[in-house]
Amino acid sequence: MHLDRLITLLEIIAVAGRPVSAAEIQKASGLPKPTCYRLVQTLQDQGLVESPSGDGRVVIGERLIRIALLGNSDVDVRKAAAPLLKAAAIQFNETVFLARFRNSQVEIIHVETPGDPGRAFVHPGLGVRPMHACSCSKAIAAFTEPEFQNCIIHGSLKAYTEHTKTTEAELRAEFARIVERGFADCDQEIDLGIASVAAPVAIGNIGALFSVGVVGPIRRFGPAYRSEIGLKLIHLAGRTSGAIQLCNVAAV
Numbered sequence: 001m002h003l004d005r006l007i008t009l010l011e012i013i014a015v016a017g018r019p020v021s022a023a024e025i026q027k028a029s030g031l032p033k034p035t036c037y038r039l040v041q042t043l044q045d046q047g048l049v050e051s052p053s054g055d056g057r058v059v060i061g062e063r064l065i066r067i068a069l070l071g072n073s074d075v076d077v078r079k080a081a082a083p084l085l086k087a088a089a090i091q092f093n094e095t096v097f098l099a100r101f102r103n104s105q106v107e108i109i110h111v112e113t114p115g116d117p118g119r120a121f122v123h124p125g126l127g128v129r130p131m132h133a134c135s136c137s138k139a140i141a142a143f144t145e146p147e148f149q150n151c152i153i154h155g156s157l158k159a160y161t162e163h164t165k166t167t168e169a170e171l172r173a174e175f176a177r178i179v180e181r182g183f184a185d186c187d188q189e190i191d192l193g194i195a196s197v198a199a200p201v202a203i204g205n206i207g208a209l210f211s212v213g214v215v216g217p218i219r220r221f222g223p224a225y226r227s228e229i230g231l232k233l234i235h236l237a238g239r240t241s242g243a244i245q246l247c248n249v250a251a252v
Helices: 002-016 022-029 033-045 062-070 074-092 135-141 146-153 168-181 223-251
Strands: 095-102 105-112 127-129 184-187 194-203 207-217
Touching: 002 022, 002 033, 002 223, 022 033, 074 095, 074 105, 074 207, 074 223, 095 135, 105 135, 135 146, 135 168, 135 184, 135 194, 135 207, 146 168, 184 223, 194 223, 207 223
Parallel strands: none
Antiparallel strands: 095 105, 095 207, 105 127, 184 194, 194 207
16 A cells, blocks of 8 residues: 555656645645655655755656666657657647667657648658757757767767758757757758757656657748747657656556
């Protein structure tokens, strides 16, 4: 019974996708106030939830997330995120994808295509993407530590097209722009005629371990459209984060 209650509280906190107070958790759980507050304190003592701002509001803790992600396969993550990505593909009427950051690389692990049979769309494929060129990679790289960004900037910066950014000045400016806007875009940097937009998916206090993106032909993906899609992806990224964290809680 004690473990069941702890798991219930973790699920409530994970689904919220934002810092929640003990009062909110108690109301959602229906547990007696003293019991709920004691359980929340137990979770904090064990590092399973944390209060990032120190005001008593808690989020899923880094310790729990790291434990869960160690055993969390791509299959688990795709299962958690697929319904949201499919709904977004239908809403945007464009291809939507999910990318994952691990082993210092970013790779696309899941793709959902629009449901309109008369709609021409682009499939980005699966696998590793260049850290300096693809929107899904840049959306994550922009929020990493300066040391890792330096490794990207001073590494091999292949020019896939004449639009690929390959200088330190260009990439530092690009990372700063991504942080300011909250999303990244790729304007024919890998393939001519193809553009994409992606937003980072932050997991708890660990940082951006995933990104969600949309890809399509440049004739539709002009600057204004990419900005519009980017703002929508920020919202989708928040919901995706909650789904993945809930998946992690269930896996523990």
